Amino acid sequence: MSAKAIYEAKGKELLNKFLKDTAVGNRVATVTEDVTWSTLTQEHPWLLTEKLVVKPDQLIKRRGKLGLIKAGTDLDGAKEWLSHKLGKDFQIGAAQGKLRNFVIEPFVTHTQDEEFYVCIYSHRHADSILFHHEGGVDIGDVDAKAVKLDVPVGEDLTADAITSTLLVNVPAAAHSVLTTFLLALYEAFKDLHFTYLEINPLVFTGGKLYILDLAAKIDQCAEYLCKAKWGEMTFPPPFGRDALPEEAYIADLDAKSGASLKLTILNKKGRIWTMVAGGGASVIFADTICDLGGAPELANYGEYSGAPSEQQTYEYAKTILSLMTQDTHPDGKILIVGGGIANFTNVAATFKGIVRALREFQQQLIETKTSIYVRRAGPNYQEGLRIMRELGNTLGVSIHVFGPETHMTSIVSMALGKREIPDNPKPMQTTANFLLPTGGQSPSSSRRSSMVEGKSxxxxxxxxxxxxxxxxxxGNTGPLFTNKTKAIVWGMxxxxxxxxxxxxxxxxxxxxxxxxxxxxxxxxxxxxxxxxxxxxxxxxxxxxxxxxxxxxxxxxxxxxxxxxxxxxxxxxxxxxxxxxxxxxxxxxxxxxxxxNLAKKATEKGVxxxxxxxxxxxxxxxxxxxxxxxxxxxxxxxxxxxxxxxxxxxxxxxxxxxxxxxxxxxxxxxxxxxxxxxxxxxxxxxxxxxxxxxxxxxxxxxxxxxxxxxxxxxxxxxxxxxxxxxxxxxxxxxxxxxxxxxxxxxxxxxxxxxxxxxxxxxxxxxxxxxxxxxxxxxxxxxxxxxxxxxxxxxxDGIITPQPEQAPPTVPMDFTWARELGLIRKPASFMTSICDERGQELLYAGIPITDIFKEDMGIGGVLSLLWFQRRLPKYATKFIEMCLMVTADHGPAVSGAHNTIVCARAGKDLVSCLASGLLTIGDRFGGALDAAAKQFSDAYVSKMIPMEFVNSMRKEGKLIMGIGHRVKSINNPDMRVVILKDYAKKNFPVTPLLDYAIEVEKITTSKKPNLILNVDGFIGVAFVDLLTNCGCFTSEEAREFVDIGALNGLFVLGRSMGFIGHFLDQKRLKQGLYRHPWDDISYIMPETMGLMGDRTENV
The missing domain is CATH 3.40.50.261 (Succinyl-CoA synthetase domains)
Incomplete structure (x- = not known):
């Protein structure tokens, strides 16, 4: 919607801000059911000292004649009057609702002849100002009585026009004040994008103007222009229909989306619910329901259009279903999923969102005995209807599905029992017709032929x-387009x-x-x-x-x-x-x-x-x-x-x-x-x-x-x-x-x-x-x-003629693939992550579930690296490994490289890459190798002594054994922490036990030949993969072979390298140059090697 009614209090707040001193500023106190009078009087101390007027602020017209205004009272009188009105039901015509929102204002003492009426409203070619010198509750037919002044679009209101046209029946003493006020009011009307603004009465007494009652509508579409001027804007629902949180939720979705999502709840306990695509189609479906006698049971009005995403359609459908299934009905509920033939909305994508919501509410739909009627067409509609029909086989409620072969609103008469439901409606030939030559037969032989005979x-x-x-x-009446029309398109x-x-x-x-x-x-x-x-x-x-x-x-x-x-x-x-x-x-x-656009276009003949x-x-x-x-x-x-x-x-x-x-x-x-x-x-x-x-x-x-x-x-x-x-x-x-x-x-x-x-x-x-x-x-x-x-x-005015076949047009590859008409081998395969749907999936688990279940970094790595949800102790161990490998000081080769690179002024990624490229068998990359060596020895049933002797005989180092600083007498606390955790939480640790026996042998020769962090993580992780119950022995071995364990060190140490980069930047360290005294310069002794012929050197 564009023009929306606003609260009277908000309208007066805006006029206070932008009319400045042309009228007395409005003082308004808003009273709701949860009012705290002591707080209200602190915020508005004038409530205690002045005469007051009290009235509801809920878009109610003719409040005075309805007995909904209490004037000239004090605060106690206002409280007493409100005690009989606030929160109570009230009937206005056919509408019944609760009086929930009141305003209290100072009472302005005046006489009837001091009341005026003013109204400004927009129409196509001008803004019209209505003014009458006799305002108030008994004004009667304003259009017949008031003086009218039109201000054409793009033109300004002048003081002379106001005086000569609007104020002809106003005493001269009020002319100056009223003219200044009306000029300011009209400027505010334009600047704030009002579409309707009525003040009745506008009181002129004691040489001052007072705005007593106000009704206004504002152009909601201008929010992006006027947000700062408007402030927070809340639009009240019409009286008799309380705003529901679900309506507010859809309105919020609509505001954040390029699509259009609208929802109005008419009768929360109604039997007939609609979920209609398209603004025009939504009105037509509501019309048809009412025309066929369903008005008392129509529960909602709404529409979704503008190509909403699958997720947006899911949220919209879920909101409607949550309301529909709150109550049961003896005859069951009816859900109309309707729409016309879409121009560009992918019907299958929107239906997938609706189907997802229907599955989620399966049990509630069964309990409420819901019958679902579907009619839709447009791009990819066949796939959309197919998934709806398949859903009908498993949902447990009846779903009747139709396409463009059925008149758009036929499903309404079917749902209301006014028309029989056809068993097999005749399908139309549509998608993929243009893949085949069309010679000889039109795309649908049942359709009527052209009026053109023998001509292409x-x-x-x-x-x-x-x-x-x-x-x-x-008024020009020629054609807009011919077969030679050329166009420019604005937008990609x-x-x-x-x-x-x-x-x-x-x-x-x-x-x-x-x-x-x-x-x-x-x-x-x-x-x-x-x-x-x-x-x-x-x-x-x-x-x-x-x-x-x-x-x-x-x-x-x-x-x-x-x-x-x-x-x-x-x-x-x-x-x-x-x-x-x-x-x-x-x-x-x-x-x-x-x-403005339309006016300029008219002037230009466009x-x-x-x-x-x-x-x-x-x-x-x-x-x-x-x-x-x-x-x-x-x-x-x-x-x-x-x-x-x-x-x-x-x-x-x-x-x-x-x-x-x-x-x-x-x-x-x-x-x-x-x-x-x-x-x-x-x-x-x-x-x-x-x-x-x-x-x-x-x-x-x-x-x-x-x-x-x-x-x-x-x-x-x-x-x-x-x-x-x-x-x-x-x-x-x-x-x-x-x-x-x-x-x-x-x-x-x-x-x-x-x-x-x-x-x-x-x-x-x-x-x-x-x-x-x-x-x-x-x-x-x-x-x-x-x-x-x-x-x-x-009558011979139209002569039907034979159809002419159009040229064959190939279908786009992308669309043909989406329709499932062709297939193409993929260039890439992935099995860990999928970003295409409503939300990101890690190994099939939605990102919302990952946060909901607090899986942590360890849980995410278990999904992305191992495609399993590992036990909690396992994900905790992964996180501990990342912690202990995060950094080991600036002297190690990777950190050193990172520091040097950072001091050379390089960016974060370059510095990180510089450090990571040093990781290998000699620095940090021994996890995989240690895991393989110890695993091979253990599987081949070599006792630890045999393993050590065989490695010595082959002249190979035992990967994961040895430390430059730490020893059996000065243990590495990182290993101690991890070992203690593994022993307490792992089901069994056979390979770790084997490595500890090897460590006893190596440290007996030299105390620093201990099981280091790389070796410990390597063997402990093999125990974890093999014995956690999530992998076969072959799968566990494959993870070691493809380098998964080294990934732990690389990921963990990346945190430290980034820390060193940030540290150097924070410390503003300059370019590093290594000192000469730390370099041994050994140059070849070239003199004498060539004899006395030094010119050859």
């Missing part, structure tokens, strides 16, 4: 390619660009539609794409000016800029006259910025599609970005050639569903545009409908409107006036809004009715009254479209 798609479009007129809000969106090029190819265009890309975060370069089977290069520019100069033929900009950069980048685009159409994909651009849209498509000519989805859906919906039906909708997600409906019930789409779900789209319904009306190739028009706004009434007036006289099939979504006792904001920012005329029911009735074909519900939209189309065929 390119020829039919080519005949109109010389038309260059453009549609703008100024390779997948979308490849989709556009594939569409061009399958439409038999002679040249690609994308001529360049703009990406300001890299230098100029080229990106590789495919044109059919051939590879092509598309230039990428850092500078927009460079792209425009080098590609003057481009007249369309497809902008994938983020919501934060979309305004600046598109305002820059409007400076280039060659661009005549801009498609803005981003959702969440602040409304004030969108209005058509803007969006914001918050997937774009549009003109079959046989051009498509914007991801419109139409994957190529398989484009073929199935026959978007590669023009049909006879043109449509316009707000919802980008629903545009694909409309493509599907047209292909099933008519000869296809001529053009389709999704103007975007924001409150102020760049172009309106009528901009496109007038183009359709004036295009002789368009035989019928489909309008998919929605609740909120008045754009549909322009269409109604045009039909009344005869400006639009082609057959129009229309439906406005959002009919369910009347069923809710509290206000619900639907998936689009503009989908919220502010008046009766803006409701979906009122619009549908008005459309029907002027002759549009309006179905009884969305469920019947396809049927009505087919009836109108068939009548046009019967």
């Amino acid at each position: 798609p390119s020829k039919s479009a080519d005949s109109k390619s010389n038309m260059t007129q453009r549609s703008t809000s100024q 969106q390779q997948r979308a660009v490849q989709g556009m090029l594939d569409f061009d190819y399958v439409c038999s265009r002679k040249e690609p539609s994308v001529v360049a890309m703009i990406y300001p975060f890299t230098g100029d370069h080229k990106q590789k794409f495919y044109w059919g089977h051939k590879e092509i290069l598309v230039p990428v520019y850092k500078s927009m000016a460079d792209a425009m100069a080098k590609h003057p033929e481009a007249d369309v900009m497809v902008s994938f800029a983020s919501l934060r950069s979309a305004y600046e980048s598109n305002m820059e685009t409007l400076n280039f006259p060659q661009i005549r159409t801009i498609a803005i994909i981003a959702e969440g651009i602040p409304e004030n910025l969108t209005r 058509s803007i599609i969006g914001p918050a849209t997937v774009g549009g498509v003109k079959p046989g000519c051009f498509k914007i970005g991801n419109t139409g989805g994957m190529l398989d859906n484009i073929l199935a919906s026959k978007l590669y050639r023009p049909g006879s039906v043109a449509y316009v909708s707000r919802s980008g997600g629903m545009s694909n569903e409309l493509n599907n409906i047209m292909a099933l019930n008519t000869n296809g789409v001529y053009e389709g545009v999704a103007i975007g779900g924001d409150r102020y789209p760049g172009t309106t319904f009528m901009d496109h409908i007038l183009r359709y009306q004036d295009d002789p190739e368009v035989k019928m028009i489909v309008l998919l409107g929605e609740v909120g706004g008045t754009e549909e009434y322009h269409m109604i007036n045009a039909m009344k006036d005869g400006r639009v006289n082609k057959p129009v099939v229309a439906w406005c979504i959002g009919t369910c809004a009347k069923m809710f006792t509290s206000e619900v904001q639907f998936g689009h920012a503009g989908a919220c009715a502010n008046a009766e005329a803006e409701t979906a029911d009122a619009k549908n009735k008005a459309l029907k009254d002027v002759g549009a074909f309006v179905p009884r519900s969305f469920d019947e939209l396809g049927t009505v479209i087919q009836e109108v189309y068939d009548s046009l065929v019967e």
Whole structure:
């Protein structure tokens, strides 16, 4: 949602900050159920001394008439009054809720004639200021009484306009104060991105202004601009519907995600729960549930869209399931997992998240007798539906799964028992159709044929390619796109660009539609794409000016800029006259910025599609970005050639569903545009409908409107006036809004009715009254479209013709592999770590479990090195080994090298590598060798004396024996600690015992020939691997052979080397040069070796 209502206290806090001295500052004390009066009076001492007014702050209108204001009382009176109101249930119309939040303010004594009314609200072309000299609770019909002043977008409010227009009925004594106040109020309105601000009454008494009651809405999308000005902003729920922690959790997920995640709980004990993909689709599913009598049992409204990740979908599904399974219902629960045909969301990825959540709640689903109904389509939908069907075999509850062969909302009537559930719905040919030649048969033979006889798609479009007129809000009515349209894409969106090029190819265009890309975060370069089977290069520019100069033929900009950069980048685009159409994909651009964009575009004669849209498509000519989805859906919906039906909708997600409906019930789409779900789209319904009306190739028009706004009434007036006289099939979504006792904001920012005329029911009735074909519900939209189309065929207006086969387009390798259509041997194999899923896995164990079970560094190493969860004593021993090998002073070769390298000014990695490269048999690398020598001797059953004698005879050193400093009389405490731990905690230590016997023999000859740290760790680790019960003897031996034990020393000593590096940097030691007196210079005696002929030396 964009415009959100805020608390009165927060609105007054903001005005206090930004109105400065133009009005008396508001003093507000907020009272909730957990109020501590002593603390409150300390924070607001005026509560003890002044007359007070008390009222709820919960988005309740007409509080005075409802008896919810207590005025002119003292603190005791306020407490007494609140004791009967605070935390108590209250009925307002059909809504019932608890009064939880009140405000107390100083009471301002005044008379009725000192009250004024002021309201500022935004609309498409201006901000309107309403002012009435008689404010207060009995103001009545404001629109009829108040004086109105419009401030056009981009213009300033002037003092003269205020005085001459708004204050005509105000005493002259108040003019100066009110003018200054209204100027400051309007500046605050703009700067803080309010969309609605009402003060009633505004009191002028004693020469001062007081703001008594305030209601306001703010543009939530402007948070990234206004966070510092707003401070912490909490949005209250509508009265009658308490905010739940689950709603707050999803809102937080939504705020942290590029995807859209929305959840509103309507009836926590309801039977029917929905999990719907897409803003428009979510409204339609709610409509259908209510139309079929399910409104009292509808538990929630919500949507997920914008390609959420598997993890995000899992969190969303888990939240809904946790609420749904809290209570049982005698008839069981119903879960609707619905959605239209996705444009770019990977259906399988989102379904994997939902399936994971369903498995997690398996027992609760069984206990609540839940039935699940699934309908979805789009990229990789077959895999998504497959895993859903497989889940149905094991989940223990019924799951009914359908794809695009089933009308989108059919699952609702099935769930409510209004329609039979088909056993085997007829599948559609979709994914991978384009892998095979399509000669002779269209991708779906059940679909209706084209209107074009004997012509290829390119020829039919080519005949109109010389038309260059453009549609703008100024009224031009030519085509936006032809089969020669060239576009520049803003943003590194390779997948979308490849989709556009594939569409061009399958439409038999002679040249690609994308001529360049703009990406300001890299230098100029080229990106590789495919044109059919051939590879092509598309230039990428850092500078927009460079792209425009080098590609003057481009007249369309497809902008994938983020919501934060979309305004600046598109305002820059409007400076280039060659661009005549801009498609803005981003959702969440602040409304004030969108209005500025739309105004400048109108002045320049540029058509803007969006914001918050997937774009549009003109079959046989051009498509914007991801419109139409994957190529398989484009073929199935026959978007590669023009049909006879043109449509316009707000919802980008629903545009694909409309493509599907047209292909099933008519000869296809001529053009389709999704103007975007924001409150102020760049172009309106009528901009496109007038183009359709004036295009002789368009035989019928489909309008998919929605609740909120008045754009549909322009269409109604045009039909009344005869400006639009082609057959129009229309439906406005959002009919369910009347069923809710509290206000619900639907998936689009503009989908919220502010008046009766803006409701979906009122619009549908008005459309029907002027002759549009309006179905009884969305469920019947396809049927009505087919009836109108068939009548046009019967009248000879449309002549169906044989289908033409599109060119064969190869499937991308990456996508084909994801669909499981091909396989390729991997270049690398790994068995220890997997980062691809919802969270990091170490040897199959999630990273969250590793922390939850406090496995520690030893546990992590046991997973990454040994692929096992070793016993606790074993992981503790690993950690002890790392501790004792961490460092052994600066004199050893590795530390010395590290120090010298650090003092030479090298970086951390270079210094660490310098030290590690010294590790070998002579320094630190004896663990593996010691383990092998002692193991071989022990396994061959040599007694310790035989082992020592054999090594002496062979002239070999016994690895792991000997120390430069320590001896049997001065033991190495590191070995003592480890030996004591191993003896106490290991099940058995046979090889360690054997090594100790060897040590007795070697130290009898020389006291420093002790079992050193390398030797001890080597033999002890062999005992650990062999006897912990996790490995076979062969596996244990393999770990020794591949160098796992030396890894312990390398890892441990790396900590010390890094310490030495940091120590040298901290001490700021300079370049090291070894002293001469510590070097013996032995030069060859060359004199005399060559005789007397020294010139030869």
